[in-house]
Amino acid sequence: MSDHDLAADLATRAGKLLLSVRDRGLPDAAARKAAGDAESHTFLMAQLAELCPGDAVLSEEGADDAARLSADRVWIVDPLDGTREFSEPDRADWAVHVALWTLGELVAGAVALPAEGTTIDTGRPPTVPARAGGPIRLAVSRSRPPVMVAEVATRLRADLVPMGSAGVKAMAVVRGQADAYVHAGGQYEWDSAAPVAVARAAGLHTSRIDGSPLQYNRPSPWLPDLVVCRPELAEQVLAAVAEAQGNART
Ligand SMILES: Nc1ncnc2c1ncn2[C@@H]1O[C@H](COP(=O)(O)O)[C@@H](OP(=O)(O)O)[C@H]1O
Numbered sequence: 001m002s003d004h005d006l007a008a009d010l011a012t013r014a015g016k017l018l019l020s021v022r023d024r025g026l027p028d029a030a031a032r033k034a035a036g037d038a039e040s041h042t043f044l045m046a047q048l049a050e051l052c053p054g055d056a057v058l059s060e061e062g063a064d065d066a067a068r069l070s071a072d073r074v075w076i077v078d079p080l081d082g083t084r085e086f087s088e089p090d091r092a093d094w095a096v097h098v099a100l101w102t103l104g105e106l107v108a109g110a111v112a113l114p115a116e117g118t119t120i121d122t123g124r125p126p127t128v129p130a131r132a133g134g135p136i137r138l139a140v141s142r143s144r145p146p147v148m149v150a151e152v153a154t155r156l157r158a159d160l161v162p163m164g165s166a167g168v169k170a171m172a173v174v175r176g177q178a179d180a181y182v183h184a185g186g187q188y189e190w191d192s193a194a195p196v197a198v199a200r201a202a203g204l205h206t207s208r209i210d211g212s213p214l215q216y217n218r219p220s221p222w223l224p225d226l227v228v229c230r231p232e233l234a235e236q237v238l239a240a241v242a243e244a245q246g247n248a249r250t
């Protein structure tokens with residue numbers, strides 16, 4: 001099995017497990033969050049240990065092991081992204097992220113959208129649909145929308161599209177449901193690694209908000225901002241971000 005297929009298979013199966021956790025009738029949102037995070041993490045760690053015993057893993061739910069910094073192959077996983085949305089009945093905006101970093105680059109990845117029964121991976125990246133007319137649609141965090149992103153939307157005359165999960169927002173751009181995803185102020189490598197791997201494979205622009213490259217498997221997993229957008233909008237979006245930040249500093 002290729003690394004693309006393995007990423008897709010693991011994300012899909014973790015997603016099915018999460019659907020069963022959701023159907024279990026747990027008493028409240030806190031219990032659903034805790035069970036979802038823990039069970040998906042345990043599943044992915046066990047599978048990776050069995051199938052790729054020599055590889056390192058960086059998971060949101062696991063203790064960070066510095067051995068990953070000298071490993072050639074590192075899986076960067078978020079067992080449940082959009083935990084808040086997962087815990088709310090009937091919401092579909094949550095995801096499983098599985099990415100593989102090898103020697104400085106993201107080389108494979110998959111984002112499962114279990115409530116939609118879909119997984120999007122780097123092996124068969126979809127064709128991004130042509131942009132419909134109308135204002136730019138800017139995907140933004142539903143629960144923690146950065147102030148800066150509202151300013152970017154004003155400058156671009158864009159419509160904000162709030163939704164949960166970094167993976168769901170990046171896949172919204174891949175699937176043509178949004179034109180750009182901008183985040184700032186906080187995130188970790190596991191929140192963006194698989195979404196960015198898939199977005200790149202689909203031909204989208206991905207970068208930090210200052211236009212510099214997103215880099216993974218760094219000593220600190222803190223990676224607080226990103227832009228994922230249609231390539232033809234990259235210059236415009238990055239210019240709007242720079243203006244919004246300049247404004248915030250004055
Ligand atoms: N300011 C911040 N600091 C730390 N993590 C943040 C953050 N804003 C968003 N995130 C994380 O990024 C992911 C997507 O967030 P959002 O749905 O708000 O766009 C979530 O991951 P988890 O659900 O895995 O915790 C969330 O915790």
Ligand SMILES: [Mg+2]
Pocket residue numbers: 060078080081082190191
């Ligand atoms: Mg996350």
